Amino acid sequence: MGNKTWWKESVVYQIYPRSFKDTNGDGIGDLKGITEKLDYLKELGVDVIWLSPVYESPNDDNGYDISNYREIMKEFGTMEDWEELLHQMHERNMKLMMDLVVNHSSDEHEWFQQSRLSKDNPYRDYYIWCPGKDGKEPNNWESIFSGSAWQYDEQTDEYYLHLFSKKQPDLNWENPKVRREVYDLMTFWLEKGIDGFRMDVINMISKVPGLPDGEPQEGKKYAPGGQYYMNGPRMHEFLQEMNAQVLSKYDIMTVGEMPGVDPEQAQLYTGEDRNELNMVFQFEHMDLDSQPTGKWDLRPLRLIDLKETVTKWQKGLEDKGWNSLYLNNHDQPRMVSRFGDDGEYWLESAKMLGTFLHMMQGTPYIYQGEELGMTNVKFDSIEDYQDIETLNMYKERLEAGKDPSEIMHSIYVKGRDNARTPMQWDESEHAGFTTGKPWLKVNPNYKEINASKQVNDPTSIYNYYKKLIDLRKTHEIVVYGSYDLLLPDHPTIYAYTRTLGDEKLLVVSNFSKESSTFELPESITYRSKELLIGNYEVDENGEIEEFDLRPYEARVYKLK
Template sequence: MIKKWWQKEVIYQIYPKSFYDSNGDGVGDIKGITAKLDYLKNLGITMLWICPIYKSPMDDNGYDISDYFSLNPEFGTIKDLEALIEEGKKRDIKIILDLVINHTSDEHPWFVDAINSEDSQYKDYYIFKEGKENQPPTNWRSIFGGSAWEKLENKDEYYLHVFGKKQPDLNWENEKVRNDIYDMVNYWLDKGISGFRVDAITFIKKDQRYQSIDPDGVDELAKVTKTTRNQDGIDKFLLELKEKTFDKYDCITVGEAPGVPYDQLEDFIGKNGYFSMIFDFKYADLDVESGNEWFKRTNWDVKEFRDLMFNSQLAIQKVGWGANFLENHDQPRSISKYLKEEDVNYYSTTMLGGLYFFLRGTPFIYQGQEIGMTNFKRSSIEEFNDLSSIDQYYRSMEEGFTEKEAMEFVNLRSRDNGRTPMHWDESDNAGFTTGKPWLKTIENYKEINVKSQENKEGSILEFYKKLIDTRQNGKYSDCLIYGDIKPIEVNSDTIVAYERFYEKQKVLCLFNFSTKVQSVELKEENYELLLNNYDGNTINDFVNLRPFEALLIGK
């Protein structure tokens, strides 16, 4: 295989609003990230993905950009970012930014001009359609709730927004739009960043033939993704984006690419694919029904999770490289999602960490994951910030659920779960800020925080350091980074077992997803212990895996 520099990275995702506040205004900032670089270096991180810091009215926390070339003042200045890049280089930590190019904010100068000037040159930068008798062109529902069309004032004309109403979709059919986007991408790469995580990229191509259908002609509101996601012809846009930007730099690109079937993966991450790697959400979203109805829970089991994960790994392995994750800014906390509340402890949390970390691909750690941060328990919808959560709360009640049930749904799956302030210590507001935090902290921060775990043997944080060191610097590093993966069949539906193999090395990765001791027969001998979340294990012709044990053995 041809090795790429980005395959060896360990990437840490930062939600800047909630990472660390350097000036006491209650909002995290770029200087706060710089202040914690030594912590991240000590953890073993080699790259940071920073969620949007561009100028924005923050209706969707920065994913609604009003100026691609400026930073939002609450985060700092361009000089602050340049200093972060420079200080990162001193510690061998690279920086990638979020790239949001499916839509802008409705406060972006392009859109403001488009709706206020009859002969605006930016009218065709967005997707406008005539309504019919004060009804929108279709009855599509946006992903964040309500109609996907917003009516212009004093006109029977609407603009398309697949996400929030303050996030009008760009018209990628317009070459001028595309070239302006490419200029912006190259501007940031010239600044010295190492690449991008590319947001919602499979939505940039719309089937605009269907945007003049009478509302009665669409059966379900949720059909919006059928005509706005991963459409025929998107390859033209993605190839052009790559050729005019990414190919000019030896950069990393991580696509958020929902809706891509496995038989199209080669186009996205193959030898000549659009991106270095993509996130696959098929196993991350196993706990909810498809179609963004995430308040409708599914009763998944470990076998289903294991099968979905292995299907993803094997499909990606055939053609390219994956981006492995347990958590991100759009997901609840993994230990609250994958474990029963009564089962959450050091062993189960570290087992989960090891299970995904040694999959084939580049591992991503989301801020707070390395100390075992959990979901919150809110009692009022007024305590939520996330647009999607608020929509889900009211929609679930419209569909007949009680207020109590609706609150339980959003507590379980709200995107705000991963956006609460980082727990640095046991002081007020978890050491995140000296002011009032923009989002309420979780009550358990006095027990779960960096200070209480740092340099403490037997802590979740120290185990994450071992995970990283084993992958990056251990005897079997090449095998764990570049090796292929093969699922191992076991006589249990609650054990996840796989093998990584490379040249003459192999590593057997075993994870007990249950509260019972379980035996696994070894078909070979002379394995050596590489990593264990218990204090060692006896390896003969079989191993006994204790409750929630994570075990790596190599030969």
């Protein structure tokens, strides 16, 4: 089970500040709003808050485009507000993990402003500049936010690389000065007392030299270049350097966001003797309901695939690294709409998914509003959407002649704004998020789904999550027990055990609105059983060798 440490035993809550709580009526969430709600999070049992970026930014990508790494975004408040937030968190024994976005900066960052001036500017090599090829882009890579990954700049007649928006130029990690700058800014925040970093697309910082063309796609102008910019040749060297120069000097927690990572690579990134990171965010379970052509091309999820992928990760990192556990975040649709049922079985399925996730091995991440069962949203008009990825894709597909209603359908299912509608605090106007006009419309279901309704209701999703978190604090097996899948071929029941010493947890979840019979494999023997948690009334003395699971039912038994 590896060494015991606080970050393995913690529950993390992700805050997307823009949408969390507005205190000055400008319609934008702010730092004071977070401070105001700390007791709500403490009550839930949260140990660590991961704060999506709060640095100075022109907000082309809501703070993931940073123009000054050492200042707070004016819309969110001041450095004093931030210091007060950290202080209030530490007072409550909560830790703060900041977002570190250093694969790219904003094009409005001073480094880039200098860099674009001339080919011999001292900052030129802070970014990745190349001359065009036959009057076209230097290579055929597609940006993750649509179109070419290269932007032509007249000033010096060259192109710069941007894997994301053209306002997010990629930093050149080959340049040791860039790495020094990053280590210094990390130290700046660590010296202020923060407790960790979530590192944005950190496995994209090392590109394959020569930046080779990606495999051309039929009928498409640009090609995915991921194999040349994800998990590149110098990744481990860079992370070990960062660890030696910065991370190893502090008792902190690190998680690297890594699209396109597999368990073998993750063992190298998170192995305890490797001195790189504590854990990674992998995406394999997020890709199961898309076609290979990309996230917007939908495909129904098969539970068997989810079992295979999740199990591969649970077993792949067992004793060799550490998993992060998540089913949604600010880039993904809402969990209950995606994997559960946001209609008839909303309550049951939200609790079932929480059970499924929180009983696994790894550090669980709760995304704001998940603890209330917040759902996806459907705005009638594209005008109501704000997310750059969504808007760029809409435009590109429209120009390619796609049917607008089909594009809107993809947005309803996969768009990032699903997760970004304001937090639903109560049933007053704009869900109690703001007294002004929210930057993104609230989900119209806020009168049914909100915090004030749930905090004092013992049957609510919020209170169920509180219990799940408490189980992790009171049962070592929830943190350290090893995972084994049961019934790999069952089409609707996801069942697994956790084992520590002579104890076992039996976790059984029905991923369907049909009832289904669970049969305990004969290999599992026990002398006593205890129901730890469940989302329906259960006869505690009932047998577990065989029982019927109701729609989206979940149960956890402790066996000895």
